[in-house]
Amino acid sequence: MSTKLPLSGIRVANFGWGWLGPVAGQTLSRLGAEVYKIESYVRVDINRTIPPFATGHEKDVNCSIQNHAAWSGNGSVTINLKKPEGQQLARELAGQCDLVLENFGPGVMNKLNLDYEQLKAINPNCLLISAPAAGLIGALKNIRTYGMSLSSITGLDSITGYKGGPPIPMENAYADPLGGIICAFAAVLALNYHKRNGGGQHIDLSQQEGVMQLMGPSFMDYEFNGRIAEPRSNLHPQDAAAPHGVFPCTGDDRWISIAVANDKEWAGLVSAMESPAWAVDGKFSSMDGRLENIDELHKNLSAWTGSKNDYALTELLQKAGVAAAPVLNIADLLSDPHYKARETFVEVEHPLGFKETVYGNYVKTHHADSPLATGPVMGQDNESVFKGLMKMPESQYEQLVADKVIF
Amino acid sequence: MAIAALKGVRVVELGEGVSAAFCSKMFGDYGAEIIKVEKPAVGDITRHWGPFPEDKPHPEKSGTFFTLNTNKQSVTLNLESAEGRELFISLIKTADVLIENNTPKQMKEWGLNYEALEKHAPNLIMISITPYGQTGPYANWKAYDLNAFHMTGAGSRYCGRQGEAPLEHGTHSADYYGAYVAATWGLASVFAQDEVGGEHIDVSCAESVAATFVGGQNIGGYAQDGVFGSRTGIGMPLAAPATILPCKDGHVWMLALETAQWRGLVNAMGNPEWAQLEMFDDMFTRAQNSDLIYTMMNEWTMAHTKQEIMDMCQDNNCPSTAVYNIQDAAEHQHMKDRNYVVELEHPLIGRVRDIGAPVRIPDCPGGPTTAAPLLGQDNDAVFLQRLSLSETEYQNLLSAGVI
Numbered sequence: 001m002s003t004k005l006p007l008s009g010i011r012v013a014n015f016g017w018g019w020l021g022p023v024a025g026q027t028l029s030r031l032g033a034e035v036y037k038i039e040s041y042v043r044v045d046i047n048r049t050i051p052p053f054a055t056g057h058e059k060d061v062n063c064s065i066q067n068h069a070a071w072s073g074n075g076s077v078t079i080n081l082k083k084p085e086g087q088q089l090a091r092e093l094a095g096q097c098d099l100v101l102e103n104f105g106p107g108v109m110n111k112l113n114l115d116y117e118q119l120k121a122i123n124p125n126c127l128l129i130s131a132p133a134a135g136l137i138g139a140l141k142n143i144r145t146y147g148m149s150l151s152s153i154t155g156l157d158s159i160t161g162y163k164g165g166p167p168i169p170m171e172n173a174y175a176d177p178l179g180g181i182i183c184a185f186a187a188v189l190a191l192n193y194h195k196r197n198g199g200g201q202h203i204d205l206s207q208q209e210g211v212m213q214l215m216g217p218s219f220m221d222y223e224f225n226g227r228i229a230e231p232r233s234n235l236h237p238q239d240a241a242a243p244h245g246v247f248p249c250t251g252d253d254r255w256i257s258i259a260v261a262n263d264k265e266w267a268g269l270v271s272a273m274e275s276p277a278w279a280v281d282g283k284f285s286s287m288d289g290r291l292e293n294i295d296e297l298h299k300n301l302s303a304w305t306g307s308k309n310d311y312a313l314t315e316l317l318q319k320a321g322v323a324a325a326p327v328l329n330i331a332d333l334l335s336d337p338h339y340k341a342r343e344t345f346v347e348v349e350h351p352l353g354f355k356e357t358v359y360g361n362y363v364k365t366h367h368a369d370s371p372l373a374t375g376p377v378m379g380q381d382n383e384s385v386f387k388g389l390m391k392m393p394e395s396q397y398e399q400l401v402a403d404k405v406i407f
Numbered sequence: 408m409a410i411a412a413l414k415g416v417r418v419v420e421l422g423e424g425v426s427a428a429f430c431s432k433m434f435g436d437y438g439a440e441i442i443k444v445e446k447p448a449v450g451d452i453t454r455h456w457g458p459f460p461e462d463k464p465h466p467e468k469s470g471t472f473f474t475l476n477t478n479k480q481s482v483t484l485n486l487e488s489a490e491g492r493e494l495f496i497s498l499i500k501t502a503d504v505l506i507e508n509n510t511p512k513q514m515k516e517w518g519l520n521y522e523a524l525e526k527h528a529p530n531l532i533m534i535s536i537t538p539y540g541q542t543g544p545y546a547n548w549k550a551y552d553l554n555a556f557h558m559t560g561a562g563s564r565y566c567g568r569q570g571e572a573p574l575e576h577g578t579h580s581a582d583y584y585g586a587y588v589a590a591t592w593g594l595a596s597v598f599a600q601d602e603v604g605g606e607h608i609d610v611s612c613a614e615s616v617a618a619t620f621v622g623g624q625n626i627g628g629y630a631q632d633g634v635f636g637s638r639t640g641i642g643m644p645l646a647a648p649a650t651i652l653p654c655k656d657g658h659v660w661m662l663a664l665e666t667a668q669w670r671g672l673v674n675a676m677g678n679p680e681w682a683q684l685e686m687f688d689d690m691f692t693r694a695q696n697s698d699l700i701y702t703m704m705n706e707w708t709m710a711h712t713k714q715e716i717m718d719m720c721q722d723n724n725c726p727s728t729a730v731y732n733i734q735d736a737a738e739h740q741h742m743k744d745r746n747y748v749v750e751l752e753h754p755l756i757g758r759v760r761d762i763g764a765p766v767r768i769p770d771c772p773g774g775p776t777t778a779a780p781l782l783g784q785d786n787d788a789v790f791l792q793r794l795s796l797s798e799t800e801y802q803n804l805l806s807a808g809v810i
Contacts (some may be wrong), residue, residue, distance in 0.1 A: 068625050155736040155737075157658075159576060168568070171565040214580060224470055228732045239458050324556050338545040362614045366609075
């Protein structure tokens with residue numbers, strides 16, 4: 001059986017920036033592709049400046065350990081795209097790649113002379129994936145968002161919050177890593193297209209449309225019944241389970257999630273609670289009754305969980321056939337036995353002489369493991385790409401470095 | 408018109424709920440043939456979830472089932488019976504891809520785990536999407552989307568007020584996320600199947616979110632420095648404005664970080680005197696005075712609609728956005744310009760709109776073209792033609808409740 005990764009031999013020029021673009025490149029790299037992020041000291045990518053930095057490397061753009069997990073797997077070449085010679089160089093590099101990724105606003109690639117027509121003139125098989133916030137066409141095409149607020153134009157923020165209250169923001173950009181994965185999905189889809197049809201394609205991927213898939217069930221309720229979904233705490237999105245929520249446990253900010261989808265699971269929960277009077281009350285015996293009285297149900301359940309340890313209670317409830325799990329915080333991610341067993345987070349040795357923790361192979365495959373990398377150092381692949389892949393003579397390379405074209 | 412990107416790819420889905428169904432939908436949107444295997448008489452659990460037209464429950468009219476199962480065929484098989492499992496294996500022998508979301512224990516009990524199926528179909532790409540994955544101490548825990556989501560740190564770190572319960576989005580957020588991951592890995596394996604052969608792809612919804620979302624910007628710093636943050640309910644506590652504020656007809660995501668964005672916002676607000684202070688040019692200083700700033704901004708936002716605020720801000724290079732509800736988002740002119748929403752014909756529901764494909768390829772756009780299947784509607788075609796059962800065998804299996 002082969003141990004080859006599915007995208008080995010595929011080369012990617014990644015003009016993506018921020019969080020989304022590099023995650024797209026990382027995803028393809030973990031599938032075996034050779035990925036080069038194109039960036040420059042002329043305007044350092046904002047995510048390289050996010051603290052904390054590796055100890056002793058404060059404000060070093062190669063040492064934002066906060067960001068490295070999200071970027072690892074991307075190579076890096078530095079090209080100054082403000083100069084025509086830089087644009088020429090980038091076109092030539094893109095011409096030697098199977099896939100080109102970018103997540104600028106519409107029109108930026110044109111200004112850089114890196115638009116699809118120019119790329120296709122060099123490589124007729126160019127597969128360009130453009131992933132702006134709301135796509136390349138349409139009334140909102142020029143909208144400016146951060147990943148954190150992108151979800152607000154999909155409807156996702158409007159259904160997040162406590163029941164009866166205002167929308168509460170997810171305090172980081174869920175839409176960014178998810179969008180990066182969707183961008184990688186678009187890229188492998190394009191490869192499948194190419195395999196069947198040959199030739200190039202320019203894919204207009206709207207981040208908004210990708211993330212809005214999560215609104216499918218809410219859309220159907222609007223379509224069928226004109227109902228507009230609102231924040232609903234942790235209740236089941238279609239009211240198909242009760243109890244369904246997060247309940248307090250002992251300790252500072254400790255919680256357990258519990259979801260009961262049928263009467264058999266409810267019986268398990270009741271027996272785990274040792275059948276308190278309130279729980280054997282007739283009004284909670286059917287799903288309809290539990291849904292109808294869910295506030296009271298959750299209040300009673302909270303009173304019971306409140307004196308228990310989250311992990312111990314999870315064990316008890318799992319034994320009773322109830323879907324329960326501890327609610328983890330950041331520290332728990334590194335100590336939880338499940339993530340440890342799956343090597344979700346791993347320590348790697350950075351070439352600049354420090355150790356950093358990144359996420360490992362969060363997707364496991366039977367036949368081949370993906371390579372793990374550190375966050376890329378700016379320009380780490382300049383020599384191999386320009387002198388090796390592009391066969392640039394040493395003298396020309398030195399000149400372009402001196403002219404700050406390779407920069 | 409070019410050949411669809413996944414034309415000829417034969418997928419079998421053995422899924423319940425959201426994750427497997429959405430993953431195989433991502434194949435079906437681009438031309439793969441999807442056979443969904445459901446429990447006889449009952450079908451996929453989402454058939455019972457709704458929403459239903461006029462809120463009247465009907466197993467063929469669930470909106471959640473509909474949107475997750477366009478472009479699919481449906482067959483029924485009872486996997487509790489030996490004949491049912493044999494038929495399933497026959498079906499797998501005619502397939503390229505299996506997408507499933509059962510517990511590893513269940514698949515093994517059925518004799519349908521990868522090691523077993525690989526013997527029958529060495530080139531099979533099996534995609535397993537479960538809350539916690541195929542290995543590790545929680546692999547066989549009973550779990551739903553909510554449990555998986557809160558195992559990621561996302562709620563505790565990023566969503567909800569201090570002292571109150573951590574929150575998930577009001578949708579099956581971890582399931583969708585894991586399904587997108589699985590579809591990406593799956594399509595890569597399909598691309599390389601001729602050369603590389605079969606594969607078992609093990610996706611944990613919890614692990615996908617924990618790694619790429621939460622781990623992506625927390626784990627490096629925590630591992631080194633041992634400190635971590637948790638939710639505030641505000642937005643971005645260290646910079647301002649970065650929060651959701653109420654306005655005349657809903658809410659707006661007020662965001663202005665760089666100085667130019669702040670100046671743009673001040674301009675959009677009509678240059679009020681309070682905002683002229685030079686110290687407010689710094690986003691961190693603004694955050695230290697966020698109570699004041701949010702109160703003053705709120706006076707302005709309450710006087711305008713979400714769309715007005717978004718337009719005024721965007722015109723001034725400030726990236727604030729309206730918090731669209733599902734109606735705002737789906738009915739927006741932008742979506743019409745892009746033909747995002749599609750219309751399909753369902754035999755019992757009639758004409759119904761659905762969300763379109765997330766990615767469109769210009770030469771063969773893809774997207775939903777046929778409505779979600781009725782339970783078992785393709786039994787005849789699949790069992791009689793594709794698996795070549797005789798009419799007698801077929802009738803016997805039907806009356807025995809295997810099909």
